[in-house]
Each structure stands twice: as C-alpha cells, then as structure tokens.
Amino acid sequence: MPGTGKAIIIGGGPAGLATALRLQQKTKIRCTIYELRPQPTTLGGAIGIVPNGTRLLDRLGVHEQLLSRGNSRSDITLHSMQGSVLGKSDMARNAKEKTGYGYMRIKRTDLQDVLLEAVRREGISIHFDKRLTAIDDKDDEDGVKVVFADGTVDKADILLGCDGIHSAVRHLHVDPSQSPEYSGMSTLGSMIPAATLPESVSSQIRGMNATLTQQGMFFATTCTASDDEIMWGFSKEVALPASGDARDGWEVRRKEEVEGFKTTLLDLLKNAGGEWGSAMRHIVEKTSVVGFYPLYKLPLGGTWFRGRCLLLGDAAHAMPPHAGQGVAMALEDAFLIARLLGDVNRPRSEVFGKFDMIRRPRVDEISIRAGKNGSIRRNTGPWALWLKEVGIRLVMSGAWGLGLDRWGSEEKHMVYDVEEEAL
Numbered sequence: 078m079p080g081t082g083k084a085i086i087i088g089g090g091p092a093g094l095a096t097a098l099r100l101q102q103k104t105k106i107r108c109t110i111y112e113l114r115p116q117p118t119t120l121g122g123a124i125g126i127v128p129n130g131t132r133l134l135d136r137l138g139v140h141e142q143l144l145s146r147g148n149s150r151s152d153i154t155l156h157s158m159q160g161s162v163l164g165k166s167d168m169a170r171n172a173k174e175k176t177g178y179g180y181m182r183i184k185r186t187d188l189q190d191v192l193l194e195a196v197r198r199e200g201i202s203i204h205f206d207k208r209l210t211a212i213d214d215k216d217d218e219d220g221v222k223v224v225f226a227d228g229t230v231d232k233a234d235i236l237l238g239c240d241g242i243h244s245a246v247r248h249l250h251v252d253p254s255q256s257p258e259y260s261g262m263s264t265l266g267s268m269i270p271a272a273t274l275p276e277s278v279s280s281q282i283r284g285m286n287a288t289l290t291q292q293g294m295f296f297a298t299t300c301t302a303s304d305d306e307i308m309w310g311f312s313k314e315v316a317l318p319a320s321g322d323a324r325d326g327w328e329v330r331r332k333e334e335v336e337g338f339k340t341t342l343l344d345l346l347k348n349a350g351g352e353w354g355s356a357m358r359h360i361v362e363k364t365s366v367v368g369f370y371p372l373y374k375l376p377l378g379g380t381w382f383r384g385r386c387l388l389l390g391d392a393a394h395a396m397p398p399h400a401g402q403g404v405a406m407a408l409e410d411a412f413l414i415a416r417l418l419g420d421v422n423r424p425r426s427e428v429f430g431k432f433d434m435i436r437r438p439r440v441d442e443i444s445i446r447a448g449k450n451g452s453i454r455r456n457t458g459p460w461a462l463w464l465k466e467v468g469i470r471l472v473m474s475g476a477w478g479l480g481l482d483r484w485g486s487e488e489k490h491m492v493y494d495v496e497e498e499a500l
C-alpha cells in the first residue's frame with residue numbers, strides 16, 4: 078500500500094493524533110482513530126515539551142495555537158533547603174538559538190484540545206469509547222482486523238498501536254511478553270489557580286523552581302500563557318506495594334499518599350528556609366486534591382512490530398518522565414513513520430523494520446538518561462543531600478561536571494531533527 082490505503086490508529090493521545098495528522102499531510106493514507114476514553118480531554122496535569130518536539134508541532138501547524146495557551150519559559154531555579162539559590166539555568170536556550178524552537182509548558186487538556194481540533198479540521202475520523210479486544214492479523218492480503226468491546230469491527234492495511242504504556246495492541250498481538258515495570262519512583266502533584274496564593278508567592282513562580290529534600294524533589298511552575306495556573310509536584314522514591322504490581326496494592330498506597338499528602342509534605346518542608354521555602358508551604362497548604370502517579374517504564378529491547386502492526390509512542394517505549402521527552406518521542410515517531418509510509422518506492426514489509434532501525438538507538442539513549450535523571454530524587458541522608466547541593470551549585474555555575482546535571486534533556490537531543498534522518 079505504499080503511500081495509500083487505510084490505517085487504523087488505536088489511541089487518541091499525542092502519538093495517535095500526531096500520527097494521523099502527519100499521515101494526512103504527507104500521504105494519501107486514510108486514518109481512523111479509536112480511543113478508549115468515552116470523551117476527549119479527560120486528562121489532568123501539565124507537561125513540558127522540549128524543542129525537538131515543539132519544532133514538530135510547528136510543522137503540524139499547531140504550534141502558535143498551543144503557545145497561545147501554554148508558555149515558553151524554560152528557566153529552572155534550584156533552591157537549597159536552607160533557602161539559598163543553588164543555581165539558575167535555561168534548559169533550552171542553546172537549543173532555541175540553534176533551531177529557533179524553544180520549550181513549551183502546557184496543560185495536557187490544552188495539548189489534547191488543540192490536536193483534536195486539528196484532527197477534526199482535517200476530517201480524520203475519531204471514535205471514542207472504543208476498547209480494543211481482539212486483533213486478527215495474518216499478514217496476508219486480507220489486511221488486519223480489529224474487534225472492539227461493543228462488538229464493532231474494522232479492517233485496514235495497517236494497525237498503529239498508539240495506546241500508551243499499557244498498550245492492548247502490544248499485549249494482544251505485537252509483544253505479549255513485554256510488560257511495564259515500576260521505576261521505583263512516584264510523583265504526587267496538583268494544579269492550583271495562582272490567585273489562591275498571596276501575590277508575593279505567586280509572582281515568584283514563573284519558570285521551574287525546585288528543591289531537593291532528603292526524601293525527594295519538590296517542584297512548581299506555571300503552565301499557562303497568563304501564568305494563572307500553577308502545576309506542582311513532589312517526586313520521590315516509593316516502594317512497590319508488598320502485593321507487587323497488583324492494582325489493589327497500588328490503590329491502598331494511593332489512598333495513603335493522597336490522604337496524607339498535606340501532613341507529610343508540610344512536615345518535610347517545615348524547616349525549608351527563605352521566600353521559596355515559605356512559597357512551597359503555601360502551595361501545599363492551598364492544595365485540596367492531589368494525584369498520585371507511580372512511574373512505570375517499558376524495559377528496553379521489546380518488539381515494536383509484527384505483521385501489519387506497529388507500536389508508536391509510549392506503547393513502544395514508555396520511559397520515566399525525568400528527561401521531559403515523552404511527547405517529543407511520540408511526535409518523532411509520527412513524523413518518521415509518515416515519511417516511511419509516504420515513500421511509494423518502499424514496500425510495506427520493509428517500512429516497520431526501517432522505522433525500528435532508525436528510532437531504537439535514540440529512544441534507548443534517552444530512556445536511559447531519563448532513568449538516571451530520576452535517581453537524584455531518591456532518598457538520601459543529610460550529608461548526601463549536602464553533597465548533592467554542593468554538586469548542583471558547581472554544575473549550575475558551569476564549574477565542574479559531577480554528573481548532577483540531571484534536570485532534563487541534553488542539548489544534542491533537543492537540536493535533533495527527525496526529518497533529517499537518511500532513509
């Protein structure tokens with residue numbers, strides 16, 4: 078089918094929507110998206126998108142609209158527990174100078190809204206409340222057939238599994254042996270209106286502000302164009318429940334974490350000094366509800382394609398969020414697969430293998446980096462925290478590399494352009 082035919086996309090998150098849009102821009106392939114959730118945009122929280130991703134959002138034609146909702150602040154200020162500023166840095170300045178594209182922090186609902194609007198403008202069909210239950214893919218001329226829980230079926234030339242870390246496409250067909258593993262880290266967090274804080278506190282929070290404690294890292298930033306909403310989080314080591322990965326164990330742990338968050342955090346931050354110390358306590362005090370997110374990842378080395386099915390985004394390579402590259406990785410996947418499928422001289426049987434060959438080294442490297450970034454947030458004693466703070470001061474002043482520059486992505490990853498990959 079090179080360049081033509083039909084694709085079924087399972088999952089209407091960033092990977093699924095971006096893939097449909099790029100296939101529409103670059104090929105004659107018709108896409109139908111099936112999404113599990115009954116309605117669009119039910120996700121909470123906010124995310125940061127790195128320059129290698131914002132550049133691709135521009136090529137999808139949605140960058141301006143997204144920037145009118147989110148903000149492009151990429152500066153990070155690290156504070157000590159005593160209240161001094163350990164250092165400031167602009168995570169994306171060099172990448173922006175080199176590529177013209179900077180960082181974007183945006184509410185997930187805004188990202189989803191804008192991508193969905195674009196999908197609808199393009200006339201791409203999307204169906205909600207569709208739970209995939211079976212895949213029939215003999216890799217023959219009949220194509221691939223999918224069955225949903227409501228009894229409906231559909232058929233296409235290819236199936237793109239964009240259904241996230243717990244991908245049904247992966248466990249039903251592509252790689253049933255692969256399952257997500259817990260990273261040992263979890264994040265508690267929430268979003269609050271800036272107006273609930275005293276002006277003296279909310280005006281301090283513009284770019285990312287963060288503090289390492291002995292039991293994890295507290296961070297807060299605004300995530301809208303008008304800086305009127307603050308996203309904050311606390312990422313920390315949390316042991317796997319005794320019952321293992323079972324949902325019940327996590328539900329008990331979630332309840333404990335969510336119900337006890339205020340007492341636990343206010344106790345941990347009670348001696349945090351300076352204006353920022355007081356700001357952290359204000360933020361926690363003014364928050365009534367938090368989410369708790371155990372961070373899972375997919376082990377490296379899984380299978381990404383089988384027959385007429387290919388996994389994209391988190392379904393193929395979910396990684397811890399500490400490199401801030403998850404959405405950008407999904408966008409890069411979307412752009413590369415559209416280029417490969419749009420090449421009329423390339424047989425379909427070669428497309429998925431080529432995709433895997435090009436994407437895997439980069440994805441693996443970034444996934445490893447994301448795991449290492451997370452490690453600085455692990456539990457530590459008072460001396461080790463002091464040493465980390467000294468290290469941060471040195472790294473942020475550019476004086477000495479202690480391997481503690483663990484705040485995001487390396488510049489080489491942010492200036493990368495997937496469209497320059499030789500096919």
Ligand SMILES: Cc1cc2nc3c(=O)[nH]c(=O)nc-3n(C[C@H](O)[C@H](O)[C@H](O)COP(=O)(O)OP(=O)(O)OC[C@H]3O[C@@H](n4cnc5c(N)ncnc54)[C@H](O)[C@@H]3O)c2cc1C
Nearest residue numbers: 088090091092113124125240241245390391398401403404
């Ligand atoms: C706490 C946390 C913070 C993060 N912060 C950042 C950040 O700052 N920056 C960043 O770039 N990334 C971040 N990430 C990672 C980012 O969220 C993911 O990498 C990104 O959402 C991947 O997009 P995706 O479309 O592949 O998967 P998802 O966003 O998971 O979307 C998958 C979609 O498929 C649907 N689906 C699932 N199963 C089925 C099914 N059986 N049938 C049909 N549909 C299905 C889901 O409902 C969902 O809509 C973070 C992740 C976490 C957990």
